[in-house]
Amino acid sequence: MKDNVLIYSQQYEAVKELSDADFGKVFRSVFEYAFNGKAEDVSPDIKIAFSFIKNQIDRDQKKYEDKCEANRENVKKRWDTKHMIVYGRIQKGTKHTDTDTDTDIDTDTYIKEKSKKKILSFPERQENFKQSLEPYIEKYGKEMVTNFYDHWGEPNKEQTKMLYEMQDTWCLAGRLRTWKSRQKKW
Helix, strand or coil: CCCCCCHHHHHHHHHHCCCCHHHHHHHHHHHHHHHCCCCCCCHHHHHHHHHHHHHHHHHHHHHHHHHHHHHHHHHHHHHHHEEEECCCCCCCCCCCCCCCCCCCCCHHHHHHHHCCCCCCHHHHHHHHHHHHHHHHHHHHHHHHHHHHHHHHHHHHCCCCCEHHHHHCCCCHHHHHHHHHHHHCCC
């Protein structure tokens, strides 16, 4: 038996008309049954109310035992040495951890490469953003691109990020197209 019992709110219907003494006897029987598997002899009124709760305890216990059994089987499958490479306890036919022969990104190498990347200062990022807009001057005109830069290049209060850097998604060409189409409305 498990070491707890669930009392459901709908079970109150079965016991709400009982006196306090009988109510206490029902719950004494519930706990006795839940933890010892048997309930003391009680009057027929109490037995009726108790039977509703007992049936739910039995269903919960069955559900608990089924889950425990399923978990036992899963553990047994995982650790069954007939179907595994014993030294690693990895089932045969499963993908192993990262190796040198696969095409996945090796995490250690990726972190090293990422850490080598120079982190640009705020003014450097502003300049990069400005330069990324230059190819669009011919298509959209210097005034529109300047207005676009003034808006999306605006720094936050801490002067650490520009407005465009705070967006979840960013496609420069798409933002410029939208900017141009909305400019006509203004």
